[in-house]
Amino acid sequence: MYFIRSSKEYDIDYLDHKWHLSAVEFYDRCTRRVNTVLCYRHGVISNSSYMRINSPCITSELFNDFNRCDCKDQFDVSIDMIQKNGSGFILYNQEEEGRGSGILDKIDSYYLMDKDNISTKKAFECLGLNTDSRNYSYVKYFAEHFNFTTIRLLTNNNDKIQSICDMGINCTRTPVVSSNPKIGQYIKSKAKELGHLFDKELLNTY
Numbered sequence: 001m002y003f004i005r006s007s008k009e010y011d012i013d014y015l016d017h018k019w020h021l022s023a024v025e026f027y028d029r030c031t032r033r034v035n036t037v038l039c040y041r042h043g044v045i046s047n048s049s050y051m052r053i054n055s056p057c058i059t060s061e062l063f064n065d066f067n068r069c070d071c072k073d074q075f076d077v078s079i080d081m082i083q084k085n086g087s088g089f090i091l092y093n094q095e096e097e098g099r100g101s102g103i104l105d106k107i108d109s110y111y112l113m114d115k116d117n118i119s120t121k122k123a124f125e126c127l128g129l130n131t132d133s134r135n136y137s138y139v140k141y142f143a144e145h146f147n148f149t150t151i152r153l154l155t156n157n158n159d160k161i162q163s164i165c166d167m168g169i170n171c172t173r174t175p176v177v178s179s180n181p182k183i184g185q186y187i188k189s190k191a192k193e194l195g196h197l198f199d200k201e202l203l204n205t206y
């Protein structure tokens with residue numbers, strides 16, 4: 001059971017478009033964990049709006065490390081798609097760096113990946129971590145709060161779609177295509193090991 005505290009909303013200008021920023025804090029009374037989700041909203045939200053559920057990736061977002069992952073690419077592409085669509089959300093869950101494992105484990109996985117030339121999934125396994133321990137239950141709150149029943153999710157992650165559907169929310173997928181050739185191996189391992197959905201022609205270009 002969550003205890004919810006939300007902030008006021010205010011306007012920001014981002015890439016010449018108007019966005020509304022608010023934050024929602026979810027306190028889980030059982031685990032005593034706090035999840036703070038930033039909600040960047042553009043346009044009038046309806047069932048045709050896009051949604052991107054974005055986990056933090058400090059290494060690419062802050063330090064421009066584009067050799068290991070496509071997180072920042074996917075974020076930028078999603079922003080562009082939402083602005084072109086006219087409306088949508090970015091939900092940014094501050095607690096879910098490293099697919100929910102945290103920054104320390106994520107950096108440890110980088111070390112193993114370089115040392116043993118292994119994939120992210122293999123590195124997580126070596127560290128005894130779940131491949132993906134993120135929890136999307138907070139999305140239901142936003143669906144109820146903004147009164148939409150269908151989500152057009154910007155993602156390549158099939159598990160993410162399934163998690164949303166399991167909450168009783170209709171969820172359709174729109175692919176997010178990254179054009180960064182440096183992360184071809186990472187994209188291929190996401191497709192092969194994690195079942196992420198990528199166009200076959202795109203995979204052949206890496």
Ligand SMILES: [Zn+2]
Nearest residue numbers: 057060069071
């Ligand atoms: Zn990343």
